[in-house]
Amino acid sequence: MxxxxxxxxxxxxxxxxxxxxxxxxxxxxxxxxxxxxxxxxxxxxxxxxxxxxxxxxxxxxxxxxxxxxxxxxxxxxxxxxxxxxxxxxxxxxxxxxxxxxxxxxxxxxxxxxxxxxxxxxxxxxxxxxxxxxxxxxxxxxxxxxxxxxxxxxxxxxxxxxxxxxxxxxxxxxxxxxxxxxxxxxxxxxxxxxxxxxxxxxxxxxxxxxxxxxxxxxxxxxxxxxxxxxxxxxxxxxxxxxxxxxxxxxxxxxxxxxxxxxxxxxxxxxxxxxxxxxxxxxxxxxxxxxxxxxxxxxxxxxxxxxxxxxxxxxxxxxxxxxxxxxxxxxxxxxxxxxxxxxxxxxxxxxxxxxxxxxxxxxxxxxxxxxxxxxxxxxxxxxxxxxxxxxxGDVRTVRYPADWTVVADEIPAGSGDVVTVPTGTNRRYDVTGGAVSLDPASRLLRVPVVAGGALVVDGRTVDAPPPTSRAARADRIVTDGGTAADLARLGVGWVLVESQYTAAPPGTMLMTKPGVCSVTVPVTGLECVHDGPDLALLRVPDPTVVRASGIDRTTTWAAHLAWLATIVVGIATATRRRLIQWRDARP
Known part of the structure; x- marks a missing residue:
């Protein structure tokens, strides 16, 4: 051959x-x-x-x-x-x-x-x-x-x-x-x-x-x-x-x-x-x-x-x-x-x-x-x-609530804190399979999360008690006011109600009425109430963002990485074309 x-x-x-x-x-x-x-x-x-x-x-x-x-x-x-x-x-x-x-x-x-x-x-x-x-x-x-x-x-x-x-x-x-x-x-x-x-x-x-x-x-x-x-x-x-x-x-x-x-x-x-x-x-x-x-x-x-x-x-x-x-x-x-x-x-x-x-x-x-x-x-x-x-790795279709919530939250409007806290989920749509929360990838603003992992009931990588994520989590679980969240840069509370058998350390939330979610935070404004998600706005948040210099620097690093690949592809393509040209009778 x-x-x-x-x-x-x-x-x-x-x-x-x-x-x-x-x-x-x-x-x-x-x-x-x-x-x-x-x-x-x-x-x-x-x-x-x-x-x-x-x-x-x-x-x-x-x-x-x-x-x-x-x-x-x-x-x-x-x-x-x-x-x-x-x-x-x-x-x-x-x-x-x-x-x-x-x-x-x-x-x-x-x-x-x-x-x-x-x-x-x-x-x-x-x-x-x-x-x-x-x-x-x-x-x-x-x-x-x-x-x-x-x-x-x-x-x-x-x-x-x-x-x-x-x-x-x-x-x-x-x-x-x-x-x-x-x-x-x-x-x-x-x-x-x-x-x-x-x-x-x-x-x-x-x-x-x-x-x-x-x-x-x-x-x-x-x-x-x-x-x-x-x-x-x-x-x-x-x-x-x-x-x-x-x-x-x-x-x-x-x-x-x-x-x-x-x-x-x-x-x-x-x-x-x-x-x-x-x-x-x-x-x-x-x-x-x-x-x-x-x-x-x-x-x-x-x-x-x-x-x-x-x-x-x-x-x-x-x-x-x-x-x-x-x-x-x-x-x-x-x-x-x-x-x-x-x-x-x-x-x-x-x-x-x-x-x-x-x-x-x-x-x-x-x-x-x-x-x-x-x-x-x-x-x-x-x-x-x-x-x-x-067949264990399979795809799902997101409930319509996720699209609605993604459209409701504009960029630069404050970060999101999710209820329940943490990142592990067992949604109905996945048949109970463990997954990460998709909110951090779907929304235009960051999700405040501490990055803690729960494995066999043991928590590792828990954020420091004084961190922004840990303080926000305490407010939505133990109680506080919308102003408390606003000072932390939180502009939204997303309540995920449709999932089952949550991993140890999380809390199952229920929605007994229209935006009557069991979030012990006063002063929140109801924006969306659906069968899967409820979205509440925090008035006048202090938006927390990386500095312009930091964002520019990281963008430059990412573009340099991408350019390295693009130049490599262009070089390989040019080399291949020359080989084909030289091989022609």
């Missing part, structure tokens, strides 16, 4: 596998499932820029979705990005296999595609609603390839590397993913070679890609450190019949036992993990023989092994103590506490190992048959990744 035919096969297989996962989400409705929240339109509020009282955990993600949703329905934006992430993860793995193991041919590349898309990491992060982490996963193989070219010949390869790093840094965690790959593939080798210039350029590329959340973290009023108690809650979890190390080696181990495919909640998890590891282990001898001639194999192997081992160590008693100390004292270290997500760093070498397995077995059987066997061992043991992870 020629080069173009091989490329077409890689793209086609990536699209087919990705479609098998996300097809039901292309319903025209919206995600409202755990951390995954999409809305018809979102807005560039201070919160979306990473400014305000909460850590910049979703920057530049929220800004990008808000900007795109001005021209395309927000539900389509999120599902489109999710689908694109899976496709690019597969294509990147296929191209990496082609580059490092050209003798394995198209069959080996297709096995690499299957490993990159069809694995427990993808399933668990979709079930947790962390769809944006898939974008970080998608960038890994592309960053490795661009980094290899940049350190070898420089030039426009640096532009390509910067663009892929920016894509990966769609979230702060994704930014850490690509930073690790750049350090392993570019920084360490050039430091050992005493080549200062490429080392400095590589560091600059990583900083540029992560600029939005780095700038926002410097400007936000949120605490720079995190609750050490969350380390125990978010530690990697062993699957049935497997230890923590083996679970992580099988690309699983998410802390939330409810965010696991059904097939991995029973003894079958051991069979599925064994199948994946057999494919990877079969290719290891080929990788060992080539590691000296192809240093990138050695570097990606080191990243994968170290990531899995460190994640396992972080789940032990001493590991939790060390990590707890880090997140409690080192700014930004809270990104490390959900340790199992870093098994994504093993995916590139696993994909290449799968291609190597096809090459090895292909000595005795046709490579197409070897690839088919490898793909079957990867896909068949995880059947419930298909169709929205067995």
């Amino acid at each position: 020629g080069r173009r035919g091989a490329g077409a096969a890689i793209w086609t297989s990536s699209v087919v596998l990705s479609a098998a996962v996300v097809a039901p989400l292309w319903s025209g409705e919206y995600l409202l499932y755990r951390d995954a929240v999409s809305t018809p339109r979102s807005h560039v509020t201070d919160s979306a820029l990473g400014l305000g009282d909460l850590p910049a955990r979703a920057v530049p993600q929220d800004w990008a979705v808000a900007v795109l949703s001005q021209v395309v329905d927000g539900g389509l934006v999120v599902v489109g990005l999710m689908t694109l992430a899976l496709v690019l993860a597969g294509v990147g793995a296929g191209r990496l296999a082609q580059r490092l193991l050209p003798a394995t041919g198209t069959p080996g590349a297709l096995a690499a595609v299957a490993v990159a898309i069809w694995n427990p990491f993808v399933a668990e992060r979709l079930l947790q609603g962390q769809w944006s982490l898939l974008i970080g996963l998608a960038a890994l193989c592309w960053v490795a390839l661009a980094g290899l070219d940049a350190r070898a010949r420089g030039g426009s390869s640096w532009v390509r590397l910067a663009a892929w790093c920016a894509v990966g840094a769609f979230t702060p965690t994704g930014g850490l993913f690509v930073a690790v790959i750049v350090v392993a593939v570019v920084v360490v080798p050039t430091v050992l070679q005493r080549r200062a210039r490429p080392t400095l350029v590589a560091v600059g590329v990583v900083v540029l890609a992560n600029l939005p959340w780095l700038v926002a973290s410097l400007l936000t009023t949120a605490p720079a450190t995190s609750d050490a108690g969350a380390v125990d809650l978010f530690a990697a979890r062993a699957e049935p019949g497997l230890g923590t190390l083996v679970t992580l080696a099988g690309l699983g181990g998410i802390w939330n036992a409810d965010a696991v495919p059904g097939s991995r909640t029973i003894g079958w998890a051991g069979v599925a993990t064994a199948c994946l590891l057999v494919v990877v282990a079969t290719g290891v001898p080929v990788l060992l023989r080539r590691r000296r001639r192809l240093p990138l194999i050695r570097e990606l192997s080191a990243v994968g092994v170290v990531a899995v081992v460190l994640c396992a160590l972080a789940a032990t008693g001493p590991g939790r103590s060390v990590l707890g100390g880090l997140v409690d004292t080192v700014p930004g270290a809270g990104l490390l506490r959900d340790t199992s997500k870093f098994v994504a760093l093993a995916v590139p070498v696993y994909a290449v190992a799968a291609a190597a397995a096809v090459q090895l077995i292909g000595r005795w059987v046709p490579r197409g048959a070897a690839a088919g066997a490898a793909i079957l061992l990867v896909v068949a043991p995880l059947p419930d990744l298909a169709w929205g992870v067995g």
Whole structure:
């Protein structure tokens, strides 16, 4: 098969596998499932820029979705990005296999595609609603390839590397993913070679890609450190019949036992993990023989092994103590506490190992048959990744009240406080599935929230008692006046009445009459009363906004991030057009 035919096969297989996962989400409705929240339109509020009282955990993600949703329905934006992430993860793995193991041919590349898309990491992060982490996963193989070219010949390869790093840094965690790959593939080798210039350029590329959340973290009023108690809650979890190390080696181990495919909640998890590891282990001898001639194999192997081992160590008693100390004292270290997500760093070498397995077995059987066997061992043991992870990840249609409320609240009219307080919800429309409150994404003004998380009845990341969010929450639960809220910058109280079985620590509200909500605050004006939501206005609020300098600075950082991607796409397109022109007879 020629080069173009091989490329077409890689793209086609990536699209087919990705479609098998996300097809039901292309319903025209919206995600409202755990951390995954999409809305018809979102807005560039201070919160979306990473400014305000909460850590910049979703920057530049929220800004990008808000900007795109001005021209395309927000539900389509999120599902489109999710689908694109899976496709690019597969294509990147296929191209990496082609580059490092050209003798394995198209069959080996297709096995690499299957490993990159069809694995427990993808399933668990979709079930947790962390769809944006898939974008970080998608960038890994592309960053490795661009980094290899940049350190070898420089030039426009640096532009390509910067663009892929920016894509990966769609979230702060994704930014850490690509930073690790750049350090392993570019920084360490050039430091050992005493080549200062490429080392400095590589560091600059990583900083540029992560600029939005780095700038926002410097400007936000949120605490720079995190609750050490969350380390125990978010530690990697062993699957049935497997230890923590083996679970992580099988690309699983998410802390939330409810965010696991059904097939991995029973003894079958051991069979599925064994199948994946057999494919990877079969290719290891080929990788060992080539590691000296192809240093990138050695570097990606080191990243994968170290990531899995460190994640396992972080789940032990001493590991939790060390990590707890880090997140409690080192700014930004809270990104490390959900340790199992870093098994994504093993995916590139696993994909290449799968291609190597096809090459090895292909000595005795046709490579197409070897690839088919490898793909079957990867896909068949995880059947419930298909169709929205067995139908658990699904879309919903928002009740009409949400549209009415969104239209009623203009920009710059004061922040919103929700009743009940907190961010976790179980709405009727989701069938009781836990989700985040969509108000912060749907409304034109920020929602005052402290960012506290309730896991198994335990609260972590609770805001300081003197914070604006904590004071506003006390007023709407314990009592106060509209003037008290107005002084805090609150212009609206949103009462969400239609949900059931609220998580521990929240309060079920009822609406016995027209705007007769059980909010113990006097002086509020009723604006809307519907079956799902009641909206009350706080007269004359003192509007709290980030300074013009802070907003301009964060906007500049986001635009620089976007420009990095756009320039990378333009450069790659120009290069491709030149190649096509030169290939013409």
